Amino acid sequence: MTSREIFEQIKKKQSFLCVGLDSDVNKIPRFLYDTTDPVFAFNKEIIDATHDLTVAYKPNLAFYESMGVSGWNTLEKTVNYIRYNYPDIFIIADAKRGDIGNTSNLYAKAFFDAMDFDAVTVAPYMGEDSVKPFLTYVGKYVILLALTSNKGASDFQYVKENDERLFEKVINTSKDWGTEENMMYVVGATRAEMLQDIRKIAPKHFLLVPGVGAQGGSLAEVARNGMNEQCGLLVNSSRGIIFAGDGEDFAQKARAAATEVQQEMASLLKEGSLL
Amino acid sequence: MTSREIFEQIKKKQSFLCVGLDSDVNKIPRFLYDTTDPVFAFNKEIIDATHDLTVAYKPNLAFYESMGVSGWNTLEKTVNYIRYNYPDIFIIADAKRGDIGNTSNLYAKAFFDAMDFDAVTVAPYMGEDSVKPFLTYVGKYVILLALTSNKGASDFQYVKENDERLFEKVINTSKDWGTEENMMYVVGATRAEMLQDIRKIAPKHFLLVPGVGAQGGSLAEVARNGMNEQCGLLVNSSRGIIFAGDGEDFAQKARAAATEVQQEMASLLKEGSLL
Structure with a gap:
């Protein structure tokens, strides 16, 4: 999927x-x-x-892996169900993998060949050869962890050398490994003001933004600091939507919660003159 | 398994x-x-x-995960086979996981409850809450990536703030999250001279050392720079042993390759006055 096609979906659905x-x-x-x-x-x-x-959609693999063999079955069925019924939707394996070259190559095969994900989240710690194998698949994306939304993000991601923080160095160094057509970055919504700094070094990349909702980030802040001319944002919500209800009407409750977010997104897209 | 029990195995087998x-x-x-x-x-x-x-033994999960559901079956059978037949052996899931707290918790369950691994490799980028859930299991270990053996290790692991390199900060910061009884570190053999620096900040922890053999590290250098009074080293070899032969006698060839390494290790343990 090209970034243009993602943007077309965003405009059509008035949602990111x-x-x-x-x-x-x-x-x-x-x-x-x-x-x-x-x-x-x-x-x-x-x-x-x-x-x-x-x-x-972004299944976090831990929830499937922790169920062993049956969990993998469920994951495969879920990916296939989305691909078959809603082929325009971008599917992200939230796997946070990252290993030496020949091993990353196997993970890339697992997510892009054996399963039909469009993107995989990857941890940057091991550097270039842990990321590159994922970049050889046309139309597929690495989503590299830059600045995460959890408390522990401050332990290492702000380490600063020559006025460059680690999360900035991760983006600056890695952006030449690929292009905006095969790389995105994870940037947590809990640090929305950092999005301005990140847009200086990665103006065109799509950013995957967790942390809105349960983790406390503000959608409007994210949009105002991070939106670019193709929107450039995929804002994730998990628990706030999928567990909005727990009765027989859980899916309707999830729809209601998603609608609320989508309507705020439509306003923000209009505010950014993208609709 | 306690570090003392690992050391007893090392002495008994004259091997690390x-x-x-x-x-x-x-x-x-x-x-x-x-x-x-x-x-x-x-x-x-x-x-x-x-x-x-x-x-x-250390299965790298990518090799199993890339085979989908059947690979998970193979992994479970392998862990169970080792545990049942050779219960004293330490089993490491080379998974390089790391996610926000509630998600790491699920990975910990997957490797320590659903499967009976003794240890899991974890990537440090997301900080404390991504590591802590693994530390609540008595007798189980997190093996945190500090300095890896691949080429890309130099991209981010040497970022230096106030004379402290990132891999040193990872060890310095994380060593208070647990103890030598539930944490180890990955330190690549291709940087054996760094082991001296690491021993200054983590004198007692076990270190898992990849990179000897196919990746070019020297076993003797690793032992001379990194050994402590409990040995404190687990040196990994993968391809050099398991793919030593490719015919019907592959297992004998693997045994021969492992024996060669074990004998050098016996000498190095004697040199270090541990036998």
Whole structure:
């Protein structure tokens, strides 16, 4: 998928929402436990109820991996379900992988060949050869962790050498490994003011922004500091949408929560003269 | 497993070898393709042929994950096989995970509860809350990436603030999150001289050392710079051992390669007055 195609979806849906399918089996409605694959049943209903409001889905792999073999089955079925029914939607494997070259190459095959993800999140610590194998797939993206939204982000991501903080160095160094057509960056919404600094070094890249909602970030702040001429933002919400309800109407509740976010996004897109 | 128990194994086997089960399905002997689970058949023979020469096995998860659901089955069977037949051996999930707290918690469950690994490699970029969930399991270890052995290690790991390089800051900051009984560090053999600097800040921790063999590091240099009074080293070799042969005698060839390393390790343990 090209960045242009993502932007077309954003305009069409008046939304730059990414729904995080952090589908914790312990948090899904109990009545789904009667189905053969409760997490898939949950995902399917959430997807059907929100697909026209979101441009991306992002399963975090931990929630699937922690269920072992059956979790991988659920993940594959979920990706296939989205691809078959809603082929325009961008699908992100939130995997935070990163290993030496020949090993990253296998992860790239796992996510881009064996499964049909459009993007994978990758941790930058091991440097260029841990990232490059993902960049050889046309139309697929690495989403490199730059500035994350969690408390521990401040432990190492702000280490400063010659006035350049580590998260800035990660972007500055890595942006030449690929292009805006195969790289994006994770930038947490809890540091929305940092988006201005990041836009100075990566004006055109799409940014995946977690931390709005449950983690306290402000959508309007993110948009005002980070939006570019192609929007350039995918703002993720997970728990706030998928666990908006826990009864038989959980999917309707999820739709209502997603609609609320989408409507704020439509306003912000208009404010940025993109609609 | 306590660090004392690991050291007892090291003395008994006169070895501080970790065999990396990077069992790439494309590199295992062809005749195994006739079995129902070729990678498991390969691992089983390698394990039976080397268990008395090695104190640890380390499957790199990419090799299993890239085979999807069947790969997870193979991984589970491999861990169970080692645990049942050779219960004293330390088993490391080379996963390089690391995510926000509630998600790391799920990874910890996946590796320590659902599967019976003794340790998991974790990437430090996201800081404390991405590491702590792994530290709540008694007798289990986080092995945090500090200085890796790949070329890309120099991209970010040497970023220096106030005379402290990032890999040193990772160790200095994280060593208070746990103890020597639940944390180890990855330090690549290709930078053996750095082991002296690392021993100044982490004198007692075990270090997992990749990069000997195929990646060019020297075992003797590693031992002379990094050994402590409990040995404190697990030196990994993957391809150099498991792919030493590719015929029907591959397991014997692997044993021969492991024996060669073990014998050098026995000499180095004697040189360090640990035997």
